[in-house]
Amino acid sequence: MSTAIIGAGVMGETLLSGLVRAGRRVDELLIGEKRAERARELEERYGVAVVSNRDAAAKAETLALVVKPQDMAEVLEEIAPSLRAGQLLVSLAAGITTSFIESRVPDGVAVVRVMPNTPALVDEGMAAISPGSHCDESHLAEAESLLGSVGRVLRIPERQQDAVTAISGSGPAYIFFVVESMIEAGVHLGLPRTTASDLVIQTLFGSAKMLRETGTHPTVLREQVTSPGGTTASALRELEVHRVRAAFLAAMEAARDRSRQLAEGS
């Protein structure tokens, strides 16, 4: 059973490397990639075959579509003549709906929409998957196995995908932004950059592990750190004064709205 990845940029390579780590045979993987230099790089790095999108569509049973939303219509136009009923298209593109894809491919081609994220690179990804209208359990299971090789997978109704994109799809960027900000603040407080960086990264890792392993609500965990009249209370007051909570709400609404716009091709 061969699987093709069309579009091997950041997310395409993340998926490819995860499949290889999970033990998928390289001769069962195909890549379609527009940039010749990038194609060569991946051939050298993974020993994987880079073929035309049409060949990938003709040969693979499952195709992961990992191009930008703005390039999706062009790719579908290119591969549609080579597709046949029974194949599975797994789209990882933000905003693009299953109906957008289904209306551009032959009847009987199954479509699953996925929102992955980059922590998949270290097998700690979070992916949300939704079935299109011609999907059965075997298609969902195949998409689950594809994304399950690089992290957790959740099945959700497609109407939730834009909100999911704003949380877990874009989410790693918010976390990295907070990390950058805390390191920079540490430098302002007089710490060497490497010390500040070590402190922030381990604090993030430890906090994430506490959330996952204790299952305790984040409010309770935050209260445990906040001694009455202490340092944390002083810091948190500043975050409230600077409306960080409201900023997250506005930021994530903007991401959700942008995901909706991408579906319209802008």
Ligand SMILES: NC(=O)C1=CN([C@@H]2O[C@H](COP(=O)(O)OP(=O)(O)OC[C@H]3O[C@@H](n4cnc5c(N)ncnc54)[C@H](O)[C@@H]3O)[C@@H](O)[C@H]2O)C=CC1
């Ligand atoms: N980067 C991320 O964190 C996430 C990205 N995504 C989705 O993944 C998709 C790809 O995003 P990135 O990897 O960040 O972008 P990217 O720009 O790094 O990768 C896109 C790749 O597609 C290739 N490409 C463009 N047109 C092509 C065509 N006609 N045939 C073959 N290859 C073609 C480009 O050369 C490029 O290598 C997007 O739809 C995005 O919404 C989803 C979740 C997270």
Ligand SMILES: O=C(O)[C@@H]1CCC=N1
């Ligand atoms: O920024 C983007 O559009 C993509 C989708 C989610 C994360 N990266």
